[in-house]
Amino acid sequence: MSQTDTSAQVELDSGRRIKVKAANIVLTFEQPQPSELIAQAQTLCPEIDLDLAWEFAPSDEFSFTDFARDYYDAGATPVQQTAVLFRLFEAPHYFRRTGKGRFKKAPEEIVKAALLAIERKQQQQLQVDAWAQELIEGRCPENIGEQLYRILFKPDKNSLEYKAVVQASRQSQVSPLDLFKRSGAISSAYQFHWQRFLYEFFPKGTQFPSSLPEPDLKATRDLPLADVRAFSIDDSATTEIDDALSVQGLGSGTVTLGIHIAAPGLGISPADAIDHVARNRLSTVYMPGWKITMLPDDIVQQFTLLEGQACPAVSLYASYDEQSLEFKGQVTRLEQVPIERNLRYDLLEDTITEETLSGQAPADYEYANELAFLFKLARHLKAKREEVRGKPELFHHPDYAFRLLDENGQTNTTEPVGSEQVSIGERKRGSPLDLIVAESMIVANATWGSWLASVGVPGIYRSQYSMAPGVKVRMSTKALPHAGLGVPQYIWSTSPLRRYTDLVNQWQIIACAKHGSTAALAAPFKSKDADLFSIISAFEAAYAGYNGFQRTIERYWTLLYLQQQGITELEATVMRDGIVRASHLPLVFLAVGAQNQPRGTVVLVKITTVDLLTLDVSAQLEKVIQTIGVAGQDTPQQTDEESADEDDDAMTGPIELAVDIQAGEEGQATL
Numbered sequence: 001m002s003q004t005d006t007s008a009q010v011e012l013d014s015g016r017r018i019k020v021k022a023a024n025i026v027l028t029f030e031q032p033q034p035s036e037l038i039a040q041a042q043t044l045c046p047e048i049d050l051d052l053a054w055e056f057a058p059s060d061e062f063s064f065t066d067f068a069r070d071y072y073d074a075g076a077t078p079v080q081q082t083a084v085l086f087r088l089f090e091a092p093h094y095f096r097r098t099g100k101g102r103f104k105k106a107p108e109e110i111v112k113a114a115l116l117a118i119e120r121k122q123q124q125q126l127q128v129d130a131w132a133q134e135l136i137e138g139r140c141p142e143n144i145g146e147q148l149y150r151i152l153f154k155p156d157k158n159s160l161e162y163k164a165v166v167q168a169s170r171q172s173q174v175s176p177l178d179l180f181k182r183s184g185a186i187s188s189a190y191q192f193h194w195q196r197f198l199y200e201f202f203p204k205g206t207q208f209p210s211s212l213p214e215p216d217l218k219a220t221r222d223l224p225l226a227d228v229r230a231f232s233i234d235d236s237a238t239t240e241i242d243d244a245l246s247v248q249g250l251g252s253g254t255v256t257l258g259i260h261i262a263a264p265g266l267g268i269s270p271a272d273a274i275d276h277v278a279r280n281r282l283s284t285v286y287m288p289g290w291k292i293t294m295l296p297d298d299i300v301q302q303f304t305l306l307e308g309q310a311c312p313a314v315s316l317y318a319s320y321d322e323q324s325l326e327f328k329g330q331v332t333r334l335e336q337v338p339i340e341r342n343l344r345y346d347l348l349e350d351t352i353t354e355e356t357l358s359g360q361a362p363a364d365y366e367y368a369n370e371l372a373f374l375f376k377l378a379r380h381l382k383a384k385r386e387e388v389r390g391k392p393e394l395f396h397h398p399d400y401a402f403r404l405l406d407e408n409g410q411t412n413t414t415e416p417v418g419s420e421q422v423s424i425g426e427r428k429r430g431s432p433l434d435l436i437v438a439e440s441m442i443v444a445n446a447t448w449g450s451w452l453a454s455v456g457v458p459g460i461y462r463s464q465y466s467m468a469p470g471v472k473v474r475m476s477t478k479a480l481p482h483a484g485l486g487v488p489q490y491i492w493s494t495s496p497l498r499r500y501t502d503l504v505n506q507w508q509i510i511a512c513a514k515h516g517s518t519a520a521l522a523a524p525f526k527s528k529d530a531d532l533f534s535i536i537s538a539f540e541a542a543y544a545g546y547n548g549f550q551r552t553i554e555r556y557w558t559l560l561y562l563q564q565q566g567i568t569e570l571e572a573t574v575m576r577d578g579i580v581r582a583s584h585l586p587l588v589f590l591a592v593g594a595q596n597q598p599r600g601t602v603v604l605v606k607i608t609t610v611d612l613l614t615l616d617v618s619a620q621l622e623k624v625i626q627t628i629g630v631a632g633q634d635t636p637q638q639t640d641e642e643s644a645d646e647d648d649d650a651m652t653g654p655i656e657l658a659v660d661i662q663a664g665e666e667g668q669a670t671l
Helices: 034-047 050-056 064-071 078-089 108-136 142-146 148-153 160-172 176-183 189-201 273-281 368-389 432-454 500-522 530-565
Strands: 007-011 017-021 095-099 102-105 230-234 243-248 254-262 285-287 290-292 309-321 327-344 399-405 421-427 461-463 474-476 569-576 579-582 588-592 602-611 616-626
Touching (some): 034 078, 050 064, 050 078, 064 078, 108 142, 108 160, 142 148, 160 176, 243 327, 243 368, 243 432, 254 327, 254 368, 254 432, 273 500, 273 530, 327 500, 432 500, 474 530, 500 530
Parallel strands (some): 230 327
Antiparallel strands (some): 095 102, 243 254, 254 309, 285 290, 309 327, 399 421, 461 474, 569 579, 602 616
């Protein structure tokens, strides 16, 4: 519109006028209009031969207007000049920009390397396009199939396979998981869940290092032999037997309860090679039909409390008045404990009952007198804790035992493949044997927690300041009350073969047993030790992940059980918002039509579809069997050492998968 030596006033297509400095003007022209100039130049731009342009470009710096006159002729039009500007600007591998509208051609070796890279990228894009098209058409390319789980769970976002999946998902508007399902790439739902877990928690596999040294057992050889008849109580599948019990002094007026805990802490030292393995895993991972142990089996077998052997143990002896059950005192010893029997829950629960233990029925089994006293003591201890809790411990839901059977109907002993026949058995929680073991372990964990605090030795404590809804158990190094259990302090120390926190606490307890009041100086972990806080943080993350996987895989086997048994109807109890809990299976799911039913209502639901991959259950209400609860009413809270998942933590499906496609920066897609 107007121009001076230093600036010009120009009018945009919108009608807005702006001031432009003369130094920023690279081309001045009368015709055509700017929009037409750009459109015509963009059409002409691809016709400019870059190889020819680079060949004849001057070796020195040049302006695009001068180069346009060289490439076309002395009368190069504004459109031709603009086309040259666009072409030079979009080819930095041929021409480097040196200023506003000025360029210099790149050296020959750089041009050759750039052209090779461009050609390679074009070929890669062609490959990505081909793979993406195959996925869209319902076929999974071999290369993508080989990296299926890596792409889904831990992808290399620069790989061609990943880019092809992202491209196919964006073009088809279908999630990657559905693309893989449609193409048949995911042939096993079990492997899908298993590999997902491994990629997150065991990316290097579940095998132990082959060169682990033997634990140092010198500290266990000179331990005194305990004069007790000890027995353990576990499930038949348990191989890591951490705890055993003994009873002395029956009929004498004072009875001593012996709680004997396997002592890997006497053979494994902090920071040694075995400790490094245990600290990486932090816990044994349990799942139906299989487990990933925290320690190698050959090391576990050197410390497990196996019957017929004298095993190194950390023993707590707690004395009680035989009649009043008043606590009289306790002592901790490091010793060899002879294990007479490994009793098994599943084989004895029908024999050892409340009636036989209370004298109401004949007790024809080993340790009848000892178990009778332990049952009496356990009920007394539980009642005392419930006084502190302010409410009784109620077990509303049973435990379930999964058995995976091979083709011969025998219990499968190898790693599951996901198609085994499933057997699910119901086991009521709070049985007499359960109660005996649970109360004994609470005694040990509360007593040792108090002892550590009294001598100034830090430990890893579990505390809960209130039983109010939403107040969860937390781990710390402070001896604080555990409201849910009704004890003044509580540590985990009775499963050192299975949980790393227990092993850490056992090292601290061993230091107390060896050094007494000066244990704070000799303990491996000192007060405010940063390593303890690091262990707590890592353990909580791993333990939550392991428990989450256990819930996931148990849900898988439960849904497979429904399919195998042809179950289409289930009795269930309404929890909230249409979510129901199956009465005789470990299954929580949403039932359409149950949204307005009061909590506690017993209903019959029809199962319409089951998806083993997403673990989703589609169901609808058929009829109300019995109305028990009142809408919005909560059932009593259950809280014990190994409490089942609360309603808020129950897995209702479907599972969440990281397969969301979004447009990221610079137009890149993110899986």
